Amino acid sequence: MPRLVQRQEILGLEAYEQRRPAIQQRVLFEKARRRVHLGPDLTFLFENAETVRYQVQEMLRIEKRSDEGSVLHELSTYNELIGGPGELGCTLLIEIDDPRERERKLSAWLDLPKHLYLRCQDGARIAAKYDPRQVGERRVSSVHYLKFAVGARTPVALGCDLPGFGPEGRGLEVALSAAQQSALVEDLR
Secondary structure (H helix, E strand, O other): OOOOOOHHHOOOHHHHHHHHHHHHHHHHHHHHHHEEEEOOOEEEEEOOHHHHHHHHHHHHHHHOOOOHHHHHHHHHHHHOOOOOOOEEEEEEEEOOOOHHHHHHHHHHOOOHHHHEEEEEOOOOEEEOEEOHHHEOOOOEOOEEEEEEEOOOOOEEEEEEOOOOOOOOOOOEEEEOOHHHHHHHHHHHO
C-alpha cells in the first residue's frame, strides 16, 4: 500500500525553515519525475508521500500554524491525494493564462475528467476516477484530484480522448519517459 505521511514526519516551523532549502531541492527533483504535460494546457503531478509532506509543511509555513489541530487537518487533507493500494493519485492543473481562453476551454471541457486515462504496458486503458463535485453545470474546475487504479501494471502513457481536445481535435496521448515510469512504479510499491 502506498505510504501516507505520518504525524511524526512533520517538522516544527523553525526546524522546517532551517531545512527548507534542502527539502525543496529534493522535492523539486521528485516532482519533476512525476510531472506530465498533456498538450500545452494540462499538467498532471503524480503525488507520493514526499510531495504530500512538502505540501503539508508549506501550508503550515504559509499559514504560520503549528497547533496539533492544524497539523492533523493538513495531513488528513493532503494524504487523500495519495492513491490507495494499486492506485496512483495525481493533481491535474488546467493552466491557461488568458482569462477569456481559460473560460472558453473550461466550459468546452466540461466532460474532461471522464476522458482522462493512463495506458499501461499491457495495453489496458485505466480511466481516471475523479470527484464529481469539481465539475460544475457550466464549466469544469481548473484543479482536479484524480486516481488511477492501475493495480500492478506499469503505466506507459497518459491520454485524453475528449472530442475536440488536442491539436487535431481527436484527443491526445503522450508517452511517459523512462524516469516517469520508474517514479510511478516506485509509488505503487
